[in-house]
Amino acid sequence: MPDVYCSVDNCHYWSQGNVCRASQILVATDAWAEQASEAIDATSHMEVPTASADSCMETCCKTFVAEGSAATKDDSIIKN
Ligand code: SF4
Structure with missing residues (x-):
């Protein structure tokens, strides 16, 4: 898996250095x-389903969940 860097610091998976965990x-x-x-x-x-986007502005990280949210348990994604 490639390294994923992210600046959304209120995400449950975000870590220091803008690293997605x-x-x-x-x-x-x-x-x-x-x-x-x-x-x-x-x-x-x-x-x-696959879909097309015209620019990065039309895409998002579906995995985002706010730190402290109960929704962190809604899928099987693990925080490393
Ligand atoms: S899950 Fe998405 S929004 Fe959250 S830190 Fe990783 S890349 Fe960023």
Whole structure:
């Protein structure tokens, strides 16, 4: 897996040095992510439909979950 660097410091998986410590992440289009369940994440990536984006502004990290949120348990992503 490539190193993933991220500047979203209120994410449960974020760590010092702008390092993402999630075991897996799922990047998706904003349009799909907005209507998808919190339980659908990288661990179910084969179920995610492909889609096109015109720019990075139309994509997001579906794995984001706010630090302290109960939603950290909604998928099977592990914080390394
Ligand atoms: S899960 Fe996504 S938003 Fe959270 S630290 Fe990793 S890359 Fe950033």
